[in-house]
Amino acid sequence: xxxxxxxxRKTLFDSPAALWSTVVLAFALITLLVRIxxxxxxxxxxxPAFGIADALTTRIHAFTQGFADAAALSAENERLVAENATLxxxxxxLSQKATDLAALVGSALPAASAGITAGVVAHxxxxxxxxxxxxxxxxxxxxxxxEAFGGGGVPLGIVxxxxxxxxxxxxxxxxxxxxxxxxxxxxxxxxxxGTGAGTFSASVARSAGIKEGDVVSIPGxxxxxxxxxxxxxxxxxxxxVSLRIQPAIDPFSVSWVTLRDTGATFVTATSSAP
Amino acid sequence: MTRVSTSLGxxxxxxxxxxxxxxxxxxxxxxxxxxLAGAFFVPFLPLAMGIFADTLYYAPHAAAFPYATILGAxxxxxxxxxxxxxxxxxxxx
Numbered sequence: 001x002x003x004x005x006x007x008x009r010k011t012l013f014d015s016p017a018a019l020w021s022t023v024v025l026a027f028a029l030i031t032l033l034v035r036i037x038x039x040x041x042x043x044x045x046x047x048p049a050f051g052i053a054d055a056l057t058t059r060i061h062a063f064t065q066g067f068a069d070a071a072a073l074s075a076e077n078e079r080l081v082a083e084n085a086t087l088x089x090x091x092x093x094l095s096q097k098a099t100d101l102a103a104l105v106g107s108a109l110p111a112a113s114a115g116i117t118a119g120v121v122a123h124x125x126x127x128x129x130x131x132x133x134x135x136x137x138x139x140x141x142x143x144x145x146x147e148a149f150g151g152g153g154v155p156l157g158i159v160x161x162x163x164x165x166x167x168x169x170x171x172x173x174x175x176x177x178x179x180x181x182x183x184x185x186x187x188x189x190x191x192x193x194g195t196g197a198g199t200f201s202a203s204v205a206r207s208a209g210i211k212e213g214d215v216v217s218i219p220g221x222x223x224x225x226x227x228x229x230x231x232x233x234x235x236x237x238x239x240x241v242s243l244r245i246q247p248a249i250d251p252f253s254v255s256w257v258t259l260r261d262t263g264a265t266f267v268t269a270t271s272s273a274p
Numbered sequence: 275m276t277r278v279s280t281s282l283g284x285x286x287x288x289x290x291x292x293x294x295x296x297x298x299x300x301x302x303x304x305x306x307x308x309x310l311a312g313a314f315f316v317p318f319l320p321l322a323m324g325i326f327a328d329t330l331y332y333a334p335h336a337a338a339f340p341y342a343t344i345l346g347a348x349x350x351x352x353x354x355x356x357x358x359x360x361x362x363x364x365x366x367x
């Protein structure tokens with residue numbers, strides 16, 4: 001009986017499977033140990049690999065895009081150039097208005113609002129969770145609770161952990177995240193629930209009159225657009241409707257973010273104070 | 275026989291390398307496919323890949339549990355069961 005058992009064990013863990021199993025487990029555990037004991041060193045070691053991954057993804061994307069219809073791409077390009085010019089003009093107008101208002105009320109934006117610009121070294125879909133790894137940490141002045149913004153000031157997430165050279169940003173769209181915001185022209189308050197890959201869901205009263213294409217925003221300072229209503233799921237027997245919200249910018253293609261304090265760190269500090 | 279074992283060892287090594295590089299370079303659905311394929315040859319590969327992925331990407335605020343490690347452990351358990359059935363059956367050559 002004993003002999004049979006040993007034979008069975010031997011066949012289960014024969015070479016080279018046993019050898020490679022030992023090697024891969026040892027490697028994974030050593031990597032985990034390095035992250036726990038020396039997170040800064042780990043981030044520095046991992047950064048080149050993430051940089052290569054990011055560059056490779058960009059090249060593959062550019063290569064595959066080359067097969068698309070050239071005429072359609074040209075038309076799309078013209079449309080985007082025109083839209084860009086319009087938005088730039090609108091942006092200048094709004095900036096001027098903001099400057100005038102700041103002068104009128106006698107206060108300007110605090111210096112910290114300029115933020116810390118950081119490159120994204122890992123983002124979805126390489127990351128199985130809705131997180132970014134960005135190349136700015138406590139050495140650059142980043143603190144846990146700082147908010148991350150993408151191009152155009154679109155809020156993306158919150159810095160959840162930091163090391164001297166790097167920070168992890170948990171996106172608002174992470175499956176366990178909830179964030180308060182508004183939807184539609186009537187500014188209906190909603191709780192946005194992250195559903196992964198940059199998307200959200202929310203529930204709102206049917207009588208609110210929300211329609212597809214309505215803008216969804218969250219507190220910033222001010223109201224900052226975070227996405228648009230892409231689909232409305234309606235059950236006739238329910239007084240509310242479910243909103244499926246697409247992000248304002250695709251988190252898969254974000255390569256730079258701005259990190260700044262929006263008051264979340266102050267709220268955390270005061271709520272944890274005795 | 276020795277030549278067969280050596281080639282199998284090299285194949286397993288390449289598979290392991292592809293799996294770990296894939297965690298960094300490839301989208302996670304592709305990594306899961308590689309992991310499941312690799313589990314037939316190196317049963318502890320899914321668990322190691324799960325630990326490695328969570329080491330790289332897991333943030334406590336993003337998820338309540340390190341799902342990659344849990345899924346890797348489950349896949350490893352499944353692979354061990356399947357291997358034990360195949361290796362000890364009368365079908366083996």
